[in-house]
Amino acid sequence: MADPSKKRKPGSGRTVRLKRFLPLYLMMLPAFLYLLINNYLPMGGLVLAFKKYNVQDGIWGSAWAGLSNFTFLLKNRELPILFRNTLGYNICFILVNMVLGVSLAILITEIRNNTFRKMAQSSVLFPFVVSIIIVSYMVRGFLDPEAGLLNHLLMSLGHKRISWYDKEQYWPFILIFVNTWKSVGYGCILYISTIMGIDMSLYESASLDGASKFQKIRYITLPFLRPTIITVALLAVGRIFNSDFGLFYQVPQGSGLITNVTQTIDTFVYKALTSQSNIGMSAAASFFQSVIGFTMILIFNTITSKVSKENALF
């Protein structure tokens, strides 16, 4: 966050500066309080990960449990698969969403007709606001072994029907496809707004110098997009150990045989703990995810600041 006090103006003392910026501080206050109460105070609850929680003793009064809440996750044989799936899918999602999001954003901003551009813009964003439950039934509409569109198509072409929900080889593609369809619009809108903010005169002078369309994209649009891309990617990397629960739990409709390619840390924790109401173990799992997520942000940010300092978050 920019610290206004660093902008030294000749002749302005502390008092004057404070007077100037007091309204800004006051404007910040509600959001600051919100952050403090909503995001920082609950962090105390992390202590639950190390407690054998009993509601009658309260959070602080419950007995300490050491690291025993973590063992169900860390000692599990499935852990490598969980890591592979959670990380692998998230990396794919980040890359695919970035490449497709940027390309779509560029294509959409190239549309001349205003009405059509607005329509295209809204239609890429639309899937983002569709509930994942509805998405899961749309997918079912395609993949249902008895009544699905794809199986009807296969059978009318003389092939045998495929029980999609039992065959794990298809699911990496299905999940990546669904995720892209659903969430590409979000990044895309951010990229579009950045592109719209680029000074048109740059393109005009590039045209005068005889730059082609691709050269303009390569030398003007992409460099301007870079900070946005990095911010979007950095935010996504922070959640690389969290998975979109709805996508991995609802879309495969709980089919067990494809678990090896659909289960992530979140769905594992959910399945393992729903019947146990063990708050300590649940807290341990999300604590673990947050620690790794935070470490990933630090690593990614260090790399970013090495490559281009001005784009790093901190």
Next chain:
Amino acid sequence: MKKVLACLLCVLMTMGMLAGCGKGEDQSQNSKPAESGAGDSGTPGEEPYKARMIIALPAASPSEGEVSRMLEKLNELTLEKLNMTLDLQILPFAAYLEQIQLELSSKSDLDIFTSVSAYGPSWVNAGYVADMKPLLEEYGQDVLNSYASPEVAMSPSLNGYVYGVPVHKEISQQATVFFRTDILEKYNIDVSNIHSIEDVDALYAQVAEKEPDMWMIAPDNLGMPELSPLDYVGGLETYAIMDPANTTTVENFFATDTFKKWCTYVHKWFENGWVNSGAASDTESYYSYIKSGQAFSFFSDYGHPLSEIDQENNCGGVDLTMVQLAEPLATTATSAVFCYSIGSGSKDPAKAMQMLNFLMSSTEAMNLLNWGVEGEDYVVNADGLLDYPEGKDASTVGYHLGAGWILPNQFVCTPWSTDGADIYKKIEDYNASSIISKAMGFTFDPTPVQDQISAVSNVRAKYYKALITGAVDPEEYIPILLEEMQDAGSEDVIAEMQRQLDEWMAGR
């Protein structure tokens, strides 16, 4: 200087807010002993205690207006008898599960609630529920008297900590199969000589020939019928005592012949095209396929006297014929699927117990809860049974739960006309005729093997649905399941279960 002031102001305001929250808490805590003190004296003229209650319902709940219309009458009653009022929420099951966990884990002031006994042990360990034993002994005489013995009343317990009293209903389960009556009549099929899954298989072959497009069975992907009497100890549906009338040896259920037999038959039906091939991942209720006429039959674990009516309601009024495939068996899990518990955050557990005691013994109160307000939601017919008022039916009546099996005590209700005057007697006879598992009353404490349980349940989730709906070949997949279960630590769980069970048996 002013910057400092601004900061100070900022801090002060924050403190003010926090202090505000803190104060509220303090006050409520201070008032706690005072209130309960007043409650004990029970003098008339004092402020009536408002008990909060949550009831779970399998179907959609009546609208809020209808509930409060019923509650007005009920509160007149409780105010007169107990000087208490009831603040009742009736929640459909999915919403109930979410809300109850939220309420309990935050120690809300919930007094009485429907509880799922499968969650009981972990709720005790997390301190969510009050120990009802002393309360029952002091304030719950009518509750205790409504059961065959106080032991039955207090059977939902973990190491002596009573977490609920079971709902009054049938205590046993047995494998049954339900056929569409219209199809049976169409082909003139007699079901009186059907007693086993082999007979059902032969019947399917006969019907499938004539109805090639129909699914013979719409499988439930959540559970399979208990083809032979078995006791799922610990409630995880993973470990079982086979032949529980005579032994107490815990086994891995998936290694038994009973499991394999079911999987083999259903897989054969699957291969024949007689099964909904998407059942393993289907989130649609299998009842809907019976209702739509797509499927001919389904298996179930309910064979009690009200079962056929219940299942016909579930299938949207389709006429069904029930066939029993095993003897009814009562176990810890089947005898107390649902309980009524008192929350550990209750402001006055004694009052809560008095309220529950009243609800479970008052015909007037139970009729209100189950059937609504007399004259508005039901009328008493010439036989003294209840029926819909003139011109109303199930879909137009304002308040009608008709779900006695999840309400505190349906046995004190006046019977509904279609159920018959002796329905509750029939259920009690059915209960009396059941085989009782030797481990009846034993509750498993999962704490020592929690890691293994979560690992095994993850393995189970992988294969269970596919196996019990016939989607995969049991010859190939049962060995894989067993091997992965063993790696996940199933033997530790069995050993611990056996140890606790033996200890419990020895202490009887």
